[in-house]
Amino acid sequence: xxxxxxxxxxxxxxxxxxxxxxxxxxxxxxxxxxxxxxxxxxxxxxxxxxxxxxxxxxxxxxxxxxxxxxxxxxxxxxxxxxxxxxxxxxxxxxxxxxxxxxxxxxxxxxxxxx
Amino acid sequence: xxxxxxxxxxxxxxxxxxxxxxxxxxxxxxxxxxxxxxxxxxxxxxxxxxxxxxxxxxxxxxxxxxxxxxxxxxxxxxxxxxxxxxxxxxxxxxxxxxxxxxxxxxxxxxxxxxx
Numbered sequence: 382x383x384x385x386x387x388x389x390x391x392x393x394x395x396x397x398x399x400x401x402x403x404x405x406x407x408x409x410x411x412x413x414x415x416x417x418x419x420x421x422x423x424x425x426x427x428x429x430x431x432x433x434x435x436x437x438x439x440x441x442x443x444x445x446x447x448x449x450x451x452x453x454x455x456x457x458x459x460x461x462x463x464x465x466x467x468x469x470x471x472x473x474x475x476x477x478x479x480x481x482x483x484x485x486x487x488x489x490x491x492x493x494x495x
Numbered sequence: 496x497x498x499x500x501x502x503x504x505x506x507x508x509x510x511x512x513x514x515x516x517x518x519x520x521x522x523x524x525x526x527x528x529x530x531x532x533x534x535x536x537x538x539x540x541x542x543x544x545x546x547x548x549x550x551x552x553x554x555x556x557x558x559x560x561x562x563x564x565x566x567x568x569x570x571x572x573x574x575x576x577x578x579x580x581x582x583x584x585x586x587x588x589x590x591x592x593x594x595x596x597x598x599x600x601x602x603x604x605x606x607x608x609x610x
Contacts, residue, residue: 385537414595424583426538426601433595472537476595481551482528483599485537 383408385473385486392491394463401448402458402489404473412478415456417447420470420488429471432456463493499588499602507608508576516571516605518586526591527569528599529561532583544569545591573607581609 384407394400406415417429432440432447440447448457460467470490474483500519508514520527526545530538540553544563558574567588573580583606587599 412595418601424585424604424606426585426587428598428600431596431598474537476597478595481526481545481597482540482543482553483538484540485530487535487537 383475383477383484385475385484387473387486387489389489392489394493396465396493396495397462399461400463402471404456406454406475408477410477414476416474417458418472465493467491468493499586499600501586501602501605503605505606510576510578510609512576513574516584518569518602520567520588521600524588524590525567526589527563528587529571530585532585538585576609578609581607
């Protein structure tokens with residue numbers, strides 16, 4: 382079984398500051414992939430970043446980076462230089478080697494203030 | 496390249512009725528997954544279709560059923576609607592590559608309200 386835990390229901394950050402959204406996971410699969418998605422109020426899930434369990438380096442995509450600590454089973458999302466448009470729900474998800482679909486956490490609501 | 500589209504956007508049904516939700520996959524994608532997202536929760540996997548065959552199912556009762564057509568568009572059917580079926584239903588398509596990295600592209604969802 383796979384499980385994703387996001388312990389922060391909501392986070393507040395000021396514009397231009399960095400913010401870290403926490404994600405821990407549990408799986409018995411030796412190889413797996415970790416994803417972060419953004420969900421604005423419109424409802425569509427927008428892919429942000431991917432980290433494979435055997436990737437040697439932490440993933441980065443523009444202002445997004447993933448702080449992957451395999452021994453701690455954590456995959457925290459770091460957003461640098463927050464923008465007002467970053468206000469949304471953020472979901473951590475994973476896919477194990479025996480699965481073709483994604484398991485999601487409950488999400489974290491991020492609010493960016495001017 | 497067109498993205499994933501879903502119809503209708505919103506839907507209100509009465510308990511006990513049946514509903515059909517539709518999804519058009521992104522061009523070139525042969526795999527579609529359906530998710531249910533209750534208010535304040537993350538998406539929960541319902542089932543997945545690959546080349547018109549169901550190849551994975553989550554913990555949902557048989558009254559949730561689906562179809563995938565030769566053009567890879569898809570339907571989600573729910574019979575005997577219950578109040579707890581009220582949720583955002585998300586469709587996601589992917590290329591079906593046997594890879595952990597196979598990215599799922601999501602549609603905007605259909606918000607179903609059961610009264």
